[in-house]
Amino acid sequence: MSSVYTETPTTGNTTPVRASERAYRQLRVEILDGFLAPGTVLLEVEQSARIGVSRTPLRAAVARLIADGLVAGRPGRGFMVTEMSLDSIRELYEVRRALEEHAARIAAERRDPAVFDALRTQFLAAPELLQHGEAGLRRYYDLIDEFDQALDDAVANPFLVGALAGVRTHLARIRRLARDNPARLRAAAVEHLLIVEAVAAGDSSLAAHATHVHLNQSLRSVLAAIQASAAEPVD
Amino acid sequence: MSSVYTETPTTGNTTPVRASERAYRQLRVEILDGFLAPGTVLLEVEQSARIGVSRTPLRAAVARLIADGLVAGRPGRGFMVTEMSLDSIRELYEVRRALEEHAARIAAERRDPAVFDALRTQFLAAPELLQHGEAGLRRYYDLIDEFDQALDDAVANPFLVGALAGVRTHLARIRRLARDNPARLRAAAVEHLLIVEAVAAGDSSLAAHATHVHLNQSLRSVLAAIQASAAEPVD
DNA sequence: TGAAGTTCCTATGTATACATAGAATTCGTG
């Protein structure tokens, strides 16, 4: 979303980040990171005390989380971090397919070729990157973020970008739920490369189809990983 | 305070509709109806006094409207009902195409044939319905709502349904902006009929393509109507 | 008369006090 009060690193300016904004960001990160596990009950007094804001801004934060679909409110019995069932993951991917295929198609029509040529170079190096442990993994995910950002810039459609952002929010939780395995990540890098090349070439049809294939593979991998980890004892 | 327990004349059941919910619904309807025109500035004190709730629930209501995209917040200078430019309408239809085509495709796969057979009968009668003035028009729009509902039920995907609901929210404003003309409505009824038949027959590809065609025609009509009304003096 | 500084006002952000409903617990009775 929009950071109204962006940093200000140069000046020692005390940034008056709104309390509701702080609470929202913290809770959101904690939910996405899994620190607040699905099913966790959030109590206003409890959370406001923990985060260090009053109940009013905390309520605003929770309201935004509910709008995001990360939290569900019960009548009089507190709020709860939403669960991510296998079914809901399938449902999410159904929407994701619709939006990302369309986005890829549009991006191929409107893209700045230079941007996606640069991305192509990076994705070519991605498989090698993935052999450098944790740091390489983080750099890989940064590359994915860069790709998403380039796509958003290319489609230049606030409604579509917003809808995609909503999907990606839940995706972050899923990604954490199903720890990617190296083989899958290497395959994903190749799939991304194909998408990037199609977009760079302005081939909207190929971009859409490559995205379809990628998401199909991604969903299969995610579902398999979750079912496997559910069968194993928790680490 | 005063009328927290409004209505409930029939049953003795006292429904304590939350003040924030009342404020949200009222503001939402007023925005969609155009009573609160685009560009209107909403002041907390002003609106809370007008609607008859305190500032706190009104803030919650406005926050939800912002999440809906119906209201935009400025730093310290009040909130504003968002404008609907021609560009934003095109952008909205871009997302709408992605979602509704996908929804039509899925609905054709999962539908209950009986439901869409019944809708087919109603859409067959729609052109005749449209010759009965204001009442017929209202019944036609009710039919559209029924169709949307049937589609939602068929796709059975909360994420997709939610995304569609967001799109339809803005669509209601656009529909009001560009008053449909009878010729267009009759054409739209035929287009809907084709979609309904495709879904009823389980022909997902045809359902998607028919939806694409329908939305293309719809957008053309909307843009033309708005440009025409912009050229004319306001009534 | 114009421009700049200052002051005041307004609108939101936050905290807290109060109301209320629902659930759980406890006490009483059969």
Next chain:
DNA sequence: CACGAATTCTATGTATACATAGGAACTTCA
């Protein structure tokens, strides 16, 4: 011992009081 009702407790919903920032207008100086 079990069942039920009442009470208490807790958590949210609402209202209001207060803090603060940003803008507009007024005044003053050149």
